[in-house]
Amino acid sequence: MNAQIPQASTSTPLQQSKFLLVGCRHGSESALEHRQRLTFPSFQKSYWRKGLVTFRIPTHIVSKPEWSVFGVPDNVLEQLVFARIGVRSLGQITGQTEDERIAAALRLLGSLKVDAVHVWKRDPRLQIDTASIQRKIATFDSLQEKRIASEQNLILNCVVDSVDRWWIGWHVGNAQTDQWSGGYYPGQMPPYGISRAWLKLDEAIARFGIQFHSGERVCELGAAPGGACQRLLEANLRVVGVDPATIHPQIAEHEQFTHWKKRARDVRIRDFSGFDWILTDMNIDPTSTMASLERILSSSPHKPRGIIATLKLSDLSHAEELEQWCSSCASWGYQTRVQQLSTGGQEICLVAHKKSTSRN
């Protein structure tokens, strides 16, 4: 974020809100809580339902300038890993009808002016028209007329918890991902996409700001049927897919693609040299995926400049091994970021860049 940190004395109702509201994947609540205990032990878990967890933030933390300015500092979501989005809660709205709830939300906001309104659902399966709520809040006159004392891009969040219960919160949107309503990746799977891995990789590229350079060599372990390779080929990369399973003919026949039809462990170590990126998306346990990466990276003199690894959490208790996985990457010379993607399943995406590289 590039915002200036103003004097902490400009305390407003926004800055006084002491609850962090986190949207996460259904089923990831316990893994999220584990990360919170590890990284922000002074936070106290409060209200939670599937896909939504709130934490009370202690005053000595929430009054720090970075919390006042950014609502939720970037590093908080990064450390929580399973947080798709984090907002500062202003409170809960209930009401019999939608109009009553809109009126209650506007009373709560008082004289604040916001730059954008995001309405998103705790549970994407809820049959509720968020576009209508969004229009009614965003077009309300008082919101258009009044400004807050901030130059930041202030985003109002209306979180639809259930048919008659909403949460109102705010965050500051300076990063590209802050513009994604609810933290859900807005990109769409193209009709020609070979598998959902296309969209997952597309989100990872956007979320982590990954920059490939045309002509780079990439190897993906667990490449069939080929959605991620398709996305890589679209970036004009030269791709090797390692997988004993069949690759879709459209990819297999692409002139920039080579299929090594075998398991990762059956590829000779020396054959992995010369790649700029290693991707993994094998449907095996994360310890085995990390062992595959270790085999390639621990001793290689010519390491790839980046790794994009999907670690399948068949059992969410694997999330407790995350620190260890990041330490392994560090020992091979990489800086690591890890997030659960909004388009993926019960898995996390680990992106590592080689330290002290001049590119990317």
Ligand SMILES: C[S@@+](CC[C@H](N)C(=O)[O-])C[C@H]1O[C@@H](n2cnc3c(N)ncnc32)[C@H](O)[C@@H]1O
């Ligand atoms: C989720 S799919 C991969 C999807 C793929 N990335 C795509 O873009 O379409 C998992 C793949 O991992 C492969 N796999 C499992 N164990 C493997 C191993 N030891 N070495 C290589 N591939 C493996 C499976 O054959 C399967 O095709």
